[in-house]
Amino acid sequence: MAKKTRARSREGTTQHNTDAPAGENPRRPCPCGSGKRYKACHGAGDDVIVLRPFDGLAAECDLVAMREFLPSATAPLPLRETSDVTVTLTTVLPGASAALVRPDGTIMLGMQVQTRSGDLSADLGKALRWAQTAEPGSALPVVGPGLGDGELVRLQDLLDPEATLDLTLHTDFGWWVVPSEDGTEPAADVTAALERANSVIMPTEAVVADGVRSAYWVDTGSKAHLRWVRPEPEEKLLAAMARLHARGELALTEDARFAGVFRAHGILVPVWDLDRELHPKEWAAPTAAFAVRLDEALADETPLTDAERRARDALAGKQVTLR
Numbered sequence: 001m002a003k004k005t006r007a008r009s010r011e012g013t014t015q016h017n018t019d020a021p022a023g024e025n026p027r028r029p030c031p032c033g034s035g036k037r038y039k040a041c042h043g044a045g046d047d048v049i050v051l052r053p054f055d056g057l058a059a060e061c062d063l064v065a066m067r068e069f070l071p072s073a074t075a076p077l078p079l080r081e082t083s084d085v086t087v088t089l090t091t092v093l094p095g096a097s098a099a100l101v102r103p104d105g106t107i108m109l110g111m112q113v114q115t116r117s118g119d120l121s122a123d124l125g126k127a128l129r130w131a132q133t134a135e136p137g138s139a140l141p142v143v144g145p146g147l148g149d150g151e152l153v154r155l156q157d158l159l160d161p162e163a164t165l166d167l168t169l170h171t172d173f174g175w176w177v178v179p180s181e182d183g184t185e186p187a188a189d190v191t192a193a194l195e196r197a198n199s200v201i202m203p204t205e206a207v208v209a210d211g212v213r214s215a216y217w218v219d220t221g222s223k224a225h226l227r228w229v230r231p232e233p234e235e236k237l238l239a240a241m242a243r244l245h246a247r248g249e250l251a252l253t254e255d256a257r258f259a260g261v262f263r264a265h266g267i268l269v270p271v272w273d274l275d276r277e278l279h280p281k282e283w284a285a286p287t288a289a290f291a292v293r294l295d296e297a298l299a300d301e302t303p304l305t306d307a308e309r310r311a312r313d314a315l316a317g318k319q320v321t322l323r
Helices: 060-068 120-133 188-199 234-246 280-299 306-316
Strands: 008-011 014-016 048-050 073-076 087-090 099-101 107-110 204-206 215-219 224-228 258-264 267-274 319-321
Touching (some): 048 120, 060 073, 060 258, 107 120, 215 280, 224 280, 234 280, 234 306
Parallel strands (some): 008 048, 258 319
Antiparallel strands (some): 008 014, 073 087, 099 107, 204 215, 224 267, 258 267
């Protein structure tokens, strides 16, 4: 008899048993979005797949952006519990570590890590609990299976659910290095690591405008894009964008066409191609105008027309799932 798989999936914080029924193909893509086959990923053992790990948090869009495409960014973590220890969330730490405790005791957590389980929220909770008892100067390379055994602690248990992140975008990774009191220069290997990391940063800026949050201009070198993390349920957002598409109103401007949609951790990230010659701040007004159109479309609850349904199907065909 074939061995029964024990992987489970969870939408948001609600757990669902998804033991594979007899005859189900273990060669199918894993629902976590890794791109691997199910049997080689979360079907290989007892794990929990959380399709929307940051559901219920006002900071959800910020967290997805830090995890997926912001290169160098930091933010104070708005914890519910009061503490004298500063906790900073980061996009990536040296060595893609999960956490580190600086010599002064401050804690830094990394979003872009070497390995992860099926529940990113629980991984971050485990990393924080480890850091809160670790010695200054310690680093946690990965959140392994044996770390934090016992009661499950997720970001939803630790963060103020109404708080967003006060993100700071950096042009380099200079914040990796704490200046020494005696003015000593960083070691050669540290300097080399910084130079390597800095060399691959893509210029990124937040688009700041009324009604706009978690929208980012990024220059990939050959193109510029607007990436906008949206909190709405997928079907609701696709329907609203389909209404705009059917009316020819999905572009930001005549020269800023809609490129497609990323699906990341249960929510969508629409993307537009931009003119690289324009400054990031020049996209604030077009993005704010689009936000008004989108809000109106989101509020429309009438059934989709035939043209809008065709537009929705076309948009769904332009989706790409990240990990």
